[in-house]
Amino acid sequence: MTLAVFLQYAMPHRFFSRLAYFVARNEWRPFKNWLIALVVRKFNVNMDEAETSDPLSYASFNKFFTRALKPGARVADSNPESLLIPADGKISQVGRIKDGDIFQAKGHSFTAAELLGDADAAKPFADGWFANIYLSPRDYHRVHMPWAGTLTETVHVPGRLFTVAPWGVQAIPRLFARNERLVCHFDTDHGPMCLVMVGALLVSGVETVWSGVEIPKYASRIQRKDYRGKNIQIDRFAEMARFNYGSTVICLWAKDAVQLNEFSTETPTVLGKVLGHVINKN
Numbered sequence: 001m002t003l004a005v006f007l008q009y010a011m012p013h014r015f016f017s018r019l020a021y022f023v024a025r026n027e028w029r030p031f032k033n034w035l036i037a038l039v040v041r042k043f044n045v046n047m048d049e050a051e052t053s054d055p056l057s058y059a060s061f062n063k064f065f066t067r068a069l070k071p072g073a074r075v076a077d078s079n080p081e082s083l084l085i086p087a088d089g090k091i092s093q094v095g096r097i098k099d100g101d102i103f104q105a106k107g108h109s110f111t112a113a114e115l116l117g118d119a120d121a122a123k124p125f126a127d128g129w130f131a132n133i134y135l136s137p138r139d140y141h142r143v144h145m146p147w148a149g150t151l152t153e154t155v156h157v158p159g160r161l162f163t164v165a166p167w168g169v170q171a172i173p174r175l176f177a178r179n180e181r182l183v184c185h186f187d188t189d190h191g192p193m194c195l196v197m198v199g200a201l202l203v204s205g206v207e208t209v210w211s212g213v214e215i216p217k218y219a220s221r222i223q224r225k226d227y228r229g230k231n232i233q234i235d236r237f238a239e240m241a242r243f244n245y246g247s248t249v250i251c252l253w254a255k256d257a258v259q260l261n262e263f264s265t266e267t268p269t270v271l272g273k274v275l276g277h278v279i280n281k282n
Contacts, residue, residue, distance in 0.1 A: 005171045013161035013201055014218055020202040021216065024062040024244060036064045043138035049073045066141055066242050074140075074271045076237035083258055083276040084146045084237055086195065087249055088139040091267040092132035092169060094260055094275075097252070102130050105170045112252065114177035115196060117157040117222050121185070124192045127255040129276070132176070133269055134164060134248050142242040143249050144271055147278065149186030149193050151210060151232040157181050158219035164200040164248045166266065176250060182206050182214050184240070189281045190257040196250040197241055205244035209234070237272060256280050 026032055033056045039045065040055050047053045051068040058064035076084055093103050100122065101109045112122035112130075135141055159180040162172050169175055180199040185192065197206045199215055206215040210232050211225070234240050253260075260276035 002171070004167070008162050008168065008172060008201070011201075017161050017199075017202055017218075018216070020245065021205065024065065025060050027060050032058075032061050035061045039065075039137060043136065045138045049140070062244055066244060068142075069140055076272045077274050079274070079277075081277050082274045083260070083278055084144070085133070085269045085271055085273045085275045086131075086146045086251060087133050087135055087143045087269065088271050089133045089135040089269050090166075091263040091265060091269060092134045092166070092248065093265065094131045094263045095129070097125055097128050097130055100126065102132075102176075102250075104132075104173075104175060108170075108173050108175070110174040110177035114174065115181075115250065116183050116194065116252075117155050121155075121183075121194075124254050125194070125252045129253045129255075129258055129260050131251045131260060131275060132248060133250075134166065134169075135243060136165075137245070140271065141244070142239050143195065143197065145234050145236055145238050145240050146195075146251060146275060147188050147190070147193060148236040149188040149234060151184065151227045151230070151234065152187055153185045153227060154208070154211075154214070154225045155183040155185075156214060156219045156223040156225075157183060158221060159199075161199055161201045161203065164198060176248065180215060180218060182208070182241075184208070186234075188257075190278045191254040191280075191282065192252075194252040195240065196252070197243065198248040198250060200245070200247045203243060203245045203247045206241060207244070208241045209239055 036055045051070050100111045103109050113119040160178050182197045184195045259279050
């Protein structure tokens with residue numbers, strides 16, 4: 001075990017993430033300007049795409065980090081049957097859910113039941129498809145809908161806050177099923193679809209467009225919110241949630257509902273481009 005991996009197990013995850021929460025919202029100009037400039041330089045952030053292109057004009061680091069893009073900076077693929085990439089970032093893995101298992105990295109996997117926090121909720125995705133996309137600090141941090149859907153339930157699953165950087169994914173077993181996460185279930189015209197917002201070290205929050213801040217508070221037990229009958233419908237390509245620091249979104253679909261394209265690990269992703277196609281509408 002390397003020192004970096006050992007520290008992932010040893011450090012107080014929530015303490016550092018709570019600290020990051022307050023640091024990211026500090027509006028003292030000299031400090032927030034220094035932090036924003038550091039991240040722009042270190043991660044080569046493209047501010048030309050941002051709705052507000054001057055990075056130092058943001059009131060806090062968090063405002064900068066969750067920045068909107070200019071209108072037209074991202075567009076949905078013109079084919080109405082295309083399943084869309086939900087976020088800028090890089091492919092972690094894309095493929096089939098085999099015998100209930102989701103491939104993480106060489107030598108590591110986890111089950112859909114573990115990820116969703118519910119064995120029954122995983123059943124519709126048996127032998128289905130998954131896509132795992134990692135958002136780095138340089139990326140646009142809003143997650144959009146791959147396909148139109150109606151929200152039915154969210155499940156806040158407690159857990160650790162391991163890093164989701166590629167080296168962590170390769171080294172820490174069952175990482176995505178161990179980290180704190182918000183599971184978002186949708187009904188679509190091709191069956192169930194699930195988007196899982198996975199927290200990570202220094203990820204101080206997950207927000208949704210329908211409920212605002214979901215994480216923190218950090219969960220001590222599984223917490224469910226039932227949205228059936230609330231008529232919360234989100235269009236294809238519309239924003240559904242955002243991270244307050246880089247993390248991962250995992251999408252799940254049923255077996256015969258979609259066909260995902262083939263991608264190599266760490267292939268860059270662009271929001272709105274083609275992830276696959278819907279092949280079986282209800």
